[in-house]
Amino acid sequence: xxxxxxxxxxxxxxxxxxxxxxxxxxxxxxxxxxxxxxxxxxxxxxxxxxxxxxxxxxxxxxxxxxxxxxxxxxxxxxxxxxxxxxxxxxxxxxxxxxxxxxxxxxxxxxxxxxxxxxxxxxxxxxxxxxxxxxxxxxxxxxxxxxxxxxxxxxxxxxxxxxxxxxxxxxxxxxxxxxxxxxxxxxxxxxxxxxxxxxxx
Amino acid sequence: xxxxxxxxxxxxxxxxxxxxxxxxxxxxxxxxxxxxxxxxxxxxxxxxxxxxxxxxxxxxxxxxxxxxxxxxxxxxxxxxxxxxxxxxxxxxxxxxxxxxxxxxxxxxxxxxxxxxxxxxxxxxxxxxxxxxxxxxxxxxxxxxxxxxxxxxxxxxxxxxxxxxxxxxxxxxxxxxxxxxxxxxxxxxxxxxxxxxxxxxxxxxxxxxxxxxxxxxxxxxxxxxxxxxxxxxxxxxxxxxxxxxxxxxxxxxxxxxxxxxxxxxxxxxxxxxxxxxxxxxxxxxxxxxx
Numbered sequence: 001x002x003x004x005x006x007x008x009x010x011x012x013x014x015x016x017x018x019x020x021x022x023x024x025x026x027x028x029x030x031x032x033x034x035x036x037x038x039x040x041x042x043x044x045x046x047x048x049x050x051x052x053x054x055x056x057x058x059x060x061x062x063x064x065x066x067x068x069x070x071x072x073x074x075x076x077x078x079x080x081x082x083x084x085x086x087x088x089x090x091x092x093x094x095x096x097x098x099x100x101x102x103x104x105x106x107x108x109x110x111x112x113x114x115x116x117x118x119x120x121x122x123x124x125x126x127x128x129x130x131x132x133x134x135x136x137x138x139x140x141x142x143x144x145x146x147x148x149x150x151x152x153x154x155x156x157x158x159x160x161x162x163x164x165x166x167x168x169x170x171x172x173x174x175x176x177x178x179x180x181x182x183x184x185x186x187x188x189x190x191x192x193x194x195x196x197x198x199x200x
Numbered sequence: 201x202x203x204x205x206x207x208x209x210x211x212x213x214x215x216x217x218x219x220x221x222x223x224x225x226x227x228x229x230x231x232x233x234x235x236x237x238x239x240x241x242x243x244x245x246x247x248x249x250x251x252x253x254x255x256x257x258x259x260x261x262x263x264x265x266x267x268x269x270x271x272x273x274x275x276x277x278x279x280x281x282x283x284x285x286x287x288x289x290x291x292x293x294x295x296x297x298x299x300x301x302x303x304x305x306x307x308x309x310x311x312x313x314x315x316x317x318x319x320x321x322x323x324x325x326x327x328x329x330x331x332x333x334x335x336x337x338x339x340x341x342x343x344x345x346x347x348x349x350x351x352x353x354x355x356x357x358x359x360x361x362x363x364x365x366x367x368x369x370x371x372x373x374x375x376x377x378x379x380x381x382x383x384x385x386x387x388x389x390x391x392x393x394x395x396x397x398x399x400x401x402x403x404x405x406x407x408x409x410x411x412x413x414x415x416x417x418x419x420x421x422x423x424x425x426x427x428x429x430x431x432x433x434x435x436x437x438x439x440x441x442x443x444x445x446x447x448x449x450x451x452x453x454x455x456x457x458x459x460x461x462x463x464x465x466x467x468x469x470x471x472x473x474x475x476x477x478x479x480x481x482x483x484x485x486x487x488x489x
Contacts, residue, residue, distance in 0.1 A: 101274035108237040
């Protein structure tokens with residue numbers, strides 16, 4: 001990841017949604033993107049230009065666009081029609097984004113489009129987040145990384161976020177080994193980033 | 201280990217032979233939409249297989265064609281989603297709610313403004329609602345103030361037309377719910393649920409408190425008394441019921457609404473027999489017998 005004077009940026013000189021441009025780079029705002037928040041909290045994710053990424057829960061494509069600035073290609077999966085329209089117009093401008101409209105709880109719907117990837121990034125508002133991550137294990141390359149942004153409020157609106165996160169970690173155990181659990185405060189409330197690697 | 205045939209967007213792959221899927225982008229999209237992929241035993245594709253298949257010359261060509269197919273499929277799904285009648289009705293209700301918020305915001309500011317121009321006696325200050333200040337200023341207002349009054353009138357006209365359309369739309373799309381709680385309340389419930397499909401899947405207890413999110417979560421978090429009603433409060437049977445019976449009326453009404461929403465979603469026609477019994481049940485709840 002590229003830092004300019006302590007500011008996280010991604011290579012790209014055209015502002016997409018009004019973000020600042022710093023010496024020909026797009027500023028990557030940790031308050032808008034959880035992956036940027038994770039980097040600001042000391043867990044930088046390596047994004048070499050050869051990387052292939054599967055992004056579940058792409059939404060309007062803010063984070064997708066920054067990742068796409070770095071890597072070879074991003075498969076961006078989103079279910080909701082309104083954000084999907086934004087994602088489609090983003091994908092029209094960037095040749096390395098493959099927009100996929102589908103339900104992450106039903107990977108069979110779009111599995112014929114996906115290849116194996118080096119990084120799975122999951123940020124979905126579903127009560128079944130662990131299940132979704134497990135179902136996509138098959139798309140992770142040997143030695144690849146899963147970054148799971150646990151939205152604890154989507155799993156249980158009242159329970160303690162740490163308890164919910166422990167539950168998710170436990171449910172992942174058969175296919176992933178959790179290397180780090182990072183609370184995303186102060187950038188994002190009630191979110192925990194899980195950095196995981198695939199278990200054979 | 202035996203390999204089973206794997207079906208990908210560009211063709212079917214069996215060990216190292218590939219049967220290419222024929223046709224243009226639309227045909228490829230149709231084919232994938234019709235595949236039902238089981239995840240057990242599924243092996244993800246390698247893009248080189250598409251080259252072997254003859255679908256794409258190289259990596260760049262592969263991605264370009266893939267993007268065309270997935271984009272086409274996504275556009276089709278979006279069109280289908282927005283083509284539903286409830287999607288249009290939901291936009292109309294939300295516009296109605298925004299119009300109301302905008303009109304009351306403007307009227308309130310107008311009242312404050314007019315108060316400065318015409319500082320009346322104290323009792324009058326407290327008494328008239330902002331809307332009445334607006335009516336009072338009609339005729340004597342000039343300049344920007346007159347323009348504001350004109351635009352509030354414009355909003356009111358838009359609102360009247362919109363109410364008409366929402367009520368008609370609700371009668372068509374939510375015939376049973378409309379019969380139970382009226383078109384406006386039915387349409388607001390639909391808007392809060394997100395879609396007719398989602399509304400039909402809601403349990404009665406959720407329908408009962410739809411629109412009372414803050415109270416519901418305060419209850420869940422701190423144990424304050426649970427809300428008795430949300431949007432449903434707007435129905436006259438609920439807000440006209442005696443205070444101690446409102447909860448019961450709302451609960452009974454919500455139970456019948458849950459059934460009505462399912463009838464509307466899966467049958468789409470009025471069920472007179474059901475409506476008669478539902479009406480009796482809500483009446484009984486209101487009487488408290």
